[in-house]
Amino acid sequence: MGAVQLVSTVLKFVPLLLVAVGGLFFFDPDRLGPFNSSGHGAIGAVSASAALLLFSYLGVESAAVSAGEVNNARRNVGRATVIGTAGAALVYLLGTLSVFGTVAHDRLVTSTAPFSDAVNSMFGGSWGGTAVALAALVSMTGCLNGWTLLSAQTPYAAARDGLFPSAFTRRRRGVPTVGVGVTVVLASLLTVFNYFSGSGKVFEVLVLVTTFTATVPYLLAAAAQIFHLVAGRPEAVDRSRLVRDSVVTAVAAAFSVWLMAGAGYAAVYQGALFLFTGIIVYAVMAARRQRKQAR
Structure with a gap:
């Protein structure tokens, strides 16, 4: 690659x-x-x-x-x-x-x-x-x-942490094959849907939905850094760069929220639905993990 x-x-x-x-x-x-x-x-x-x-x-x-x-x-x-x-x-x-x-x-x-x-x-x-x-x-x-x-790396990492189906941890010659296959199928379906819709407005909404859902991890990353800075964790905070890191993190968090707002109501609405679907997956995985621990 x-x-x-x-x-x-x-x-x-x-x-x-x-x-x-x-x-x-x-x-x-x-x-x-x-x-x-x-x-x-x-x-x-x-x-x-x-x-x-x-x-x-x-x-x-x-x-x-x-x-x-x-x-x-x-x-x-x-x-x-x-x-x-x-x-x-x-x-x-x-x-x-x-x-x-x-x-x-x-x-x-x-x-x-x-x-x-x-x-x-x-x-x-x-x-x-x-x-x-x-x-x-x-x-x-x-x-x-x-x-x-690249898209297969995220479900692979989530599966290794027990937050996604274990099938996504399967690798062949170092490549998470299940994640690659699912990514190809979903991307192809999205492309076909966009092609047959025949509307530039639909493409624009899909672009904005993609932007919104991609910005959420940016905000979470900034929030994680804010957590480390406020908690003062020595392994995550460089005291010599505390002021610089605090300013950069605050700007990154504000920028992420601003971009979400700029995506518009339709994109935020649809993007939030996609994110909420992940709660169902998390609930199933958490229940299975708890059942294994009970045994």
Whole structure:
């Protein structure tokens, strides 16, 4: 998985960087539209767009989820998370700015392939769509490879702690095969549902639901750090960095709550239903564990 991820990341990073940096040489401020064209207030518009935007950054926790497979995890997980997020943010911001400055605003708001339009505008011709499609194919292959195996790590860890069915602990050549199989089936069903729905609004809601459910673990992680800081546990608190850690944790917790609110009522409602379903699984597992202890 690591080898495939490395190759696919490089192959998709190069064209993205080309558009992000190359587009700045073709940038025309007259092509920019209004900063806020949503018709809502600035705070509401930023909150709503932030929830959608986070979907692009989901996976920032990937290095932490797979920490058990990482050499020198205490050092490398933190570095991978910070460097990876910073690098992605830089490319995304520059790429978005380049697209805004190379494609006219009235054309951009109706565009179904803004990066393709930006490439065609920068270099002429109509081959931009093909080039971007190839880069997107490489990107999707890398994402599918990484997310399939990564998604299986969470139920595997939960199963090892007795919080999920024991079948998810089965591994073959180090891979939790049951988790991979369930992940593939659920993701395929979700894709088919989204495809046959034929509505961009449905996709938007699914994106927001995904963002909401992904933000919950972020909030729980921040809450866990707050617990360690307040309790003063020596193994979890570095006294020399107490002030810095407290500020970062408070900001992270507030940011997570803000993103949940920005996801909107429909996403929070549906996301909460998915989370509540987990209570049933937990109740069954807790009962089975208690019954074994009674024996």
